[in-house]
Amino acid sequence: MAAAVTVFGADYSVYVRIVRLALVEKGVPYEPVDVDVFAESGPPAEYLERQPFGRIPAFEHDGFRLFETSAITRYIDAAFDGPALMPTDVKSAARVNQIVSMMDNYAYPSMVWGVYVERVEVPGRGGVADEARISSGLETARTCLDTLQSLMGDGSFLVGPGLTLADIYALAMLTYFIKAPEGADLFARYPPLEDWLHRMKGRPAALECGIG
Ligand SMILES: N[C@@H](CCC(=O)N[C@@H](CS)C(=O)NCC(=O)O)C(=O)O
Structure with a gap:
């Protein structure tokens, strides 16, 4: 079965790594999709529909699209079971x-x-x-x-x-x-x-x- 979560971006990216770390720590499977925003031709046009500023990562869960790592990681923490990544106090x-x-x-x-x-x-x-x-x-x-x-x-x-x-x-x-x-x-x-x-x-x- 395909993963319900997709992370768009590149392995080397600091922010993509943050999102992937959050998913792995929570135990959430995901599908990585490579997007190279530093390509000479710039980010692919269709990617800008996911992240209009041309930055990585972008994220999708069951059709729900999100960008900005702070929003994505807090969503991951709240939407999935697994160890909490934010303190309750x-x-x-x-x-x-x-x-x-x-x-x-x-x-x-x-x-x-x-x-x-x-x-x-x-x-x-x-x-x-x-x-x-x-x-x-x-x-x-x-x-x-x-x-x-x-x-x-x-x-x-x-x-x-x-x-x-x-x-x-x-x-x-x-x-x-x-x-x-x-x-x-x-x-x-x-x-x-x-x-x-x-x-x-x-x-x-x-x-x-x-x-x-
Ligand atoms: N505010 C964005 C920042 C993401 C970001 O800056 N990503 C870098 C890669 S680590 C990027 O896409 N850089 C492309 C560029 O600067 O054109 C977030 O939190 O997701």
Whole structure:
């Protein structure tokens, strides 16, 4: 029987990985459909009917179409059985929302685009890294890491006693950040976060989603 859930996007995408991690952690089977938004010709025209901004992922469940990773992951958590990815207590839920928003608005542009893409992808394609962008990305990254570490305290997860969307978002972004030498050097100054990342990367969902 075909899976009722379809995820449109590419394996390498941070946001596609977040959606897939959420599905695997919940135990929901899904069908991945490859969409390359970075193709020279741009996103396929029919894909824009699913995601009018041409970003990945897009999602469909039994004919219900959705885009924006924050909406998709909260839908997955609410619509399917399996371990909850949001805490029930309101303050912890607010903390998860704060971290998710911080990762979207500050960590993704600085850690993934400012540091990883600039240091690893740009030279890999024969370009010259923009050092000013990397420096400024590292500065914002430091604030993100300080915040994550102080919020996590002595716990095993970023918020509360169990896995939440905060862990999933941070996992998908930090694994790219540390591929850049400056990212790895900075991250090494946060041993509790290093231990957390090691545990997260060892989860079956991370292995299934090719994150490591
Ligand atoms: N706000 C979107 C962001 C998704 C996003 O930026 N995806 C990246 C790949 S990780 C993308 O599609 N980039 C294509 C582009 O920048 O043109 C969401 O939460 O789903």
